[in-house]
Amino acid sequence: MFVCLSSRIFALEAIRCPRRTLFTTSRWSADPWPLPHTAQHLSSTQTPSDIPPPTPIPRPGESKETLRARLVYQSRKRGTLESDLLLSTFARDHLRQMDETELKEYDKLLDEPDWDIYYWATESRTPPERWAKSSVLEKLTIHAKNEGKVVRKMPPL
Numbered sequence: 001m002f003v004c005l006s007s008r009i010f011a012l013e014a015i016r017c018p019r020r021t022l023f024t025t026s027r028w029s030a031d032p033w034p035l036p037h038t039a040q041h042l043s044s045t046q047t048p049s050d051i052p053p054p055t056p057i058p059r060p061g062e063s064k065e066t067l068r069a070r071l072v073y074q075s076r077k078r079g080t081l082e083s084d085l086l087l088s089t090f091a092r093d094h095l096r097q098m099d100e101t102e103l104k105e106y107d108k109l110l111d112e113p114d115w116d117i118y119y120w121a122t123e124s125r126t127p128p129e130r131w132a133k134s135s136v137l138e139k140l141t142i143h144a145k146n147e148g149k150v151v152r153k154m155p156p157l
């Protein structure tokens with residue numbers, strides 16, 4: 001009796017909810033996580049040009065050493081692995097030699113969106129006018145080229 005009843009329930013369920021056939025369309029087959037440097041990723045991470053540049057948070061009385069320590073941390077904790085690796089190794093290699101004006105310029109650069117910084121540094125996108133003549137972005141671009149073929153890994157905090 002039990003076997004017969006359970007098989008009837010199963011048969012009724014199959015009638016009420018027939019199996020759905022899965023179809024793939026171009027809308028669903030698009031990769032939701034495109035790889036960096038692909039045309040799809042470049043277009044989907046483009047910051048609209050009508051958005052004004054970010055306003056830095058005022059930090060009155062911040063010492064040079066506190067600024068440097070904050071920039072090291074902010075370079076490491078970006079949100080994307082590509083930016084984390086690029087900026088944290090740049091901070092490790094260059095922040096100690098920067099003067100206060102360069103540190104403040106780097107601080108403003110870190111207020112920009114991650115993918116914009118990454119693509120400006122790798123020269124996949126042209127930076128906006130406000131960053132076109134930046135010495136810090138120029139150093140970051142040279143760092144990103146990695147002409148010495150250095151194996152880079154995340155520095156310790």
